[in-house]
Amino acid sequence: MDKLGSKTIIGAGSTFIGKIAKARVIEVHGKVNADLTAEKVTIGEDGHFDGSICAELVVVSGHYKGKMQAGSVWATATASISGKLHYKTLQMDRGAALNCHIVHNWTAKDASPTQNGNEDEDLSLPKASATAKNGAVPSPPEEGA
Amino acid sequence: MSAKTYEQTTSLHEDTTYVIGDVIMEGSLNGGDHPVVIDCQFNGDITAIDVIIREQAKVTGAVKAKTAVINGHFNGNLVCESLNVTATGIVEGEVQANALSIDLGAELIGSISRVNAKSK
Numbered sequence: 705m706d707k708l709g710s711k712t713i714i715g716a717g718s719t720f721i722g723k724i725a726k727a728r729v730i731e732v733h734g735k736v737n738a739d740l741t742a743e744k745v746t747i748g749e750d751g752h753f754d755g756s757i758c759a760e761l762v763v764v765s766g767h768y769k770g771k772m773q774a775g776s777v778w779a780t781a782t783a784s785i786s787g788k789l790h791y792k793t794l795q796m797d798r799g800a801a802l803n804c805h806i807v808h809n810w811t812a813k814d815a816s817p818t819q820n821g822n823e824d825e826d827l828s829l830p831k832a833s834a835t836a837k838n839g840a841v842p843s844p845p846e847e848g849a
Numbered sequence: 850m851s852a853k854t855y856e857q858t859t860s861l862h863e864d865t866t867y868v869i870g871d872v873i874m875e876g877s878l879n880g881g882d883h884p885v886v887i888d889c890q891f892n893g894d895i896t897a898i899d900v901i902i903r904e905q906a907k908v909t910g911a912v913k914a915k916t917a918v919i920n921g922h923f924n925g926n927l928v929c930e931s932l933n934v935t936a937t938g939i940v941e942g943e944v945q946a947n948a949l950s951i952d953l954g955a956e957l958i959g960s961i962s963r964v965n966a967k968s969k
Contacts (some may be wrong), residue, residue, distance in 0.1 A: 710869055710870025710871065710872075711867065711869060711870075712867060712868045712869055712870060712872055712889075713865065713866060713867045714866050715864045715865045715866040715867075715880065715883050715885075716864050716883075717864060717880075717881040717882065717883050718866045718878065718879055718880040718881055718883060718885070718897070719878070719879045719881075720866075720874075720876060720877070720878045720879070721876045721877050722874060722875045722876010722877060722878075722893055723873075723874065723875040723876060724872060724873070724874050724875075725872070725873040725874075726870075726871045726872055726873050727870065727872045728870050728871070728872075730872075733864075734866070738876060
């Protein structure tokens with residue numbers, strides 16, 4: 705391709721509302737209210753993300769609110785996370801503000817059903833590959849928080 | 850503010866919004882005073898000072914911009930001060946522009962009119 709590769713950037717000062725699917729690498733420096741499936745997500749220091757994220761790696765330096773399912777989560781010193789967080793590995797820098805429900809689980813299958821009752825169903829991992837073929841985006845889970 | 854060239858707007862910096870790759874986006878995007886570069890499937894509204902729809906892009910919806918460059922496929926309503934449809938560009942729908950340039954090979958299907966009120 706070109707020098708930009710397949711990196712998607714939501715610039716500072718811009719806003720997006722809707723759905724984002726099949727993103728590879730995405731950086732959020734603006735305000736996003738969306739449901740997102742991606743490989744790598746970066747929320748910049750001034751970035752605000754509201755909505756669900758399903759990704760392999762999420763680096764949060766800004767504000768996040770919603771349900772996140774990620775392989776690796778790195779909350780940097782300026783991070784502020786609220787909502788729900790499902791992760792495999794989590795790194796948190798000194799100063800990061802986590803005000804959320806945290807579950808060390810990647811899939812809802814592994815999650816203990818007694819922990820958060822029937823809300824576990826909401827957190828089931830969207831079949832990204834299946835839905836991507838149809839060009840559809842998994843519908844957002846209902847906001848329980 | 851003069852219209853930015855393609856090269857200027859495609860150099861990476863944090864203020865510009867790029868949506869590139871196999872991404873599928875649905876919704877409304879507001880780039881504010883910064884440019885927006887689209888090279889993906891996008892359904893919805895785009896508002897920004899400069900909007901560039903690149904070759905691989907398929908955009909359906911409404912675009913409002915000061916300057917717009919269409920290299921890819923656009924379907925919908927387009928309101929801008931100046932519009933450039935390049936040789937690879939395909940525009941279907943309603944176009945409102947005060948300054949219009951269409952390169953040889955471009956496809957324009959629909960209606961063209963001028964912007965009545967002074968709009969962004």
